[in-house]
Amino acid sequence: MQRVAVELADALSARDDVQYQQLVLRSAWKWHHVQCVPWLASTAARLHRISIRREVDVVLFSSMVTGALATLVRRPCNAANIRLAAIAHGRDITLPGIYQMLQVRRTLKALDLVLPVSRATGAECAKRDMPSPRICVIPNGVALSRYRIGTGSGGTSLRLASVGRLVKRKGFAWFIDQVMPKLPANVEYRIAGSGPEGEAIQQAIKRHGLEGRVRLLGRCSDEDLVKLYCDSDLLVMPNIPVRGDMEGFGVVMLEAGACGTPAIAANLEGIQDVITDGVNGHLVKSGDSTGFADAILNSPTTPTARARTREHTTVNFGWPNVAELYVRKLRELHTGTLT
Numbered sequence: 465m466q467r468v469a470v471e472l473a474d475a476l477s478a479r480d481d482v483q484y485q486q487l488v489l490r491s492a493w494k495w496h497h498v499q500c501v502p503w504l505a506s507t508a509a510r511l512h513r514i515s516i517r518r519e520v521d522v523v524l525f526s527s528m529v530t531g532a533l534a535t536l537v538r539r540p541c542n543a544a545n546i547r548l549a550a551i552a553h554g555r556d557i558t559l560p561g562i563y564q565m566l567q568v569r570r571t572l573k574a575l576d577l578v579l580p581v582s583r584a585t586g587a588e589c590a591k592r593d594m595p596s597p598r599i600c601v602i603p604n605g606v607a608l609s610r611y612r613i614g615t616g617s618g619g620t621s622l623r624l625a626s627v628g629r630l631v632k633r634k635g636f637a638w639f640i641d642q643v644m645p646k647l648p649a650n651v652e653y654r655i656a657g658s659g660p661e662g663e664a665i666q667q668a669i670k671r672h673g674l675e676g677r678v679r680l681l682g683r684c685s686d687e688d689l690v691k692l693y694c695d696s697d698l699l700v701m702p703n704i705p706v707r708g709d710m711e712g713f714g715v716v717m718l719e720a721g722a723c724g725t726p727a728i729a730a731n732l733e734g735i736q737d738v739i740t741d742g743v744n745g746h747l748v749k750s751g752d753s754t755g756f757a758d759a760i761l762n763s764p765t766t767p768t769a770r771a772r773t774r775e776h777t778t779v780n781f782g783w784p785n786v787a788e789l790y791v792r793k794l795r796e797l798h799t800g801t802l803t
Contacts, residue, residue, distance in 0.1 A: 468553075468715065469526035471607050475787035482791055485520065508536050515540035521798045522547045524579075524790070528556035532567055534574035547797045549577040551602075554712015554734055557588045564708075568592055577797050579790070581713045582734030588710070597802065600793050603737060604713050605786035606777065610686070611722035613774050614694025616765050622651045624760065625696035625725070627689060627716040630659030633709045635702035635730065635750075637661055640668040640678060642753035643702065647760065652677050653700070656684045656692055693723035697765040701729035704750055714738050717745070721777035724770030728759045738781075744773040 473486040487507050507530070514520055515537060523546060525531035531550030534541075541548055550571070557568060557580075572578060572594045579602050580586035586599045617623040628634050636655055644653060655665065655678070662680065669678045684692065693699070699720040703711050713734040717727045727745035729735045739745045746763060748755040763769075779785065796802045 468604055469551075471605065471783055472526070472787065472790070474607075475605065475783035476790065479787065479791065504530065504533060508533050511537045512540055515544045515546055518544045518546070520546060522549060522794045524794065525550035528552050528568065528571055528578075531575060531578075532571050535570050538574045547576045547794075548574065549579060549794060549797060550575050552578050552580040552585050552589055552712075554581070554585045554588070554710045557585060557592070557712075558708050558710050560708040577793070577802070579793065582737040584710065584733040584736065585712045600802075601737075602789045602793065603781060603786060604715050604718065605783040606715070606718035606722050606781050608722050608778055608782050611690055611719065612694065613724040613770060614696075615767075616697040616725070616770065617652075617695065620650055622698075622760070622765070623696045624651060624653045624698050624700050625656070625692050625720070626653070626700045626702070627656045627684075627692070627719070630655070630657050630661040630665060631706075631709070632661055633703055633706040633711060634661070635704040637664045637668045638704055638751075639700060639702040639756070640665060640672065640674065643756045643760075644674055644678065645672050646753060646757040649677070651760070652679075654679045654681055654692065654696070656681045656689060658683050689719065690723065693720045693725050696720070696725055698760060698763060699725050699727040699729075699745070700756075700760070701727055701735055702750075702756060703730040703732050703735060705732065711735055718777055718781050721773050721781070724774040726763060726765075726769060726773045728756060728763060740776065744776045 476484045477486060528550055534548045569592050572589060572592055577598050578589050578594055579600055580589055581604050583601055586601050589599055590596060626636055630636060665680060669675060699717060701714055701717060711733045717738045720727060721744050727739055729739050729745060729747055730750035731747035732750045739747050741747050746759045748759050
């Protein structure tokens, strides 16, 4: 969410048709949680001052976590005719526990508009009593300049890649257990990321004797991720449903798509809004091991397929186009003409 917030802020700042102030917490990930609380406190105070001075028309919170500030500034913003909107990513809506019980519905009630990144995330907002007219889906974007189109393996092997936190919902251990044994020996699989499922993934590799074909890369730098996308023939998103831990979107599919790498992904949750079947990849029923194996073996990995994937990503998810959607909807919110 942090990278998406920063890139959206940069895209909005680049426009000359809006006056835009940004309050973005830019910090290293290991310090993010430490710095978050004082940042939220100082931001709440600043929003109070902004409302008193009537300096803005609309406040856009980058997630439902920061959107919780709406409950603190709702009254002065109402008095100043300032509208409040927040982006909803998925887990910031569905995360169970005290946050779910005490905060999510209160935050939604305080907002004039919620902007979920996918239809699935929007449905979760609706389940928590957000009226449909105050829900508008706008997808995540990708900074295309950070990526280059790749060539894939360019050899006799078929290289698969997955990128993400090693948690159960990503389905990496399931894929190694259920799909890799169905694929021929020339199929290689690399996983970039770290997390609590690392041991389960290693056990699945050993269980099937796949040490020579499956590699865990750990956390990778941005440069290494670009190289991984460019050198891979297909990105794999084999997600499985996990209660309270949804895949709200799947930004890695945009990153891979910016490198021309199509995705084979579970037809699940927010993933469905990223993949247009047969254009930038294929959707497969979650848990269908044969379906995944068939899609992988039958998907084109030609330069034409890569160029089509890059073009689709540019048109539908490039930040300039996505930022335009935000500006249009926030203007409607300000003028009271929401459609």
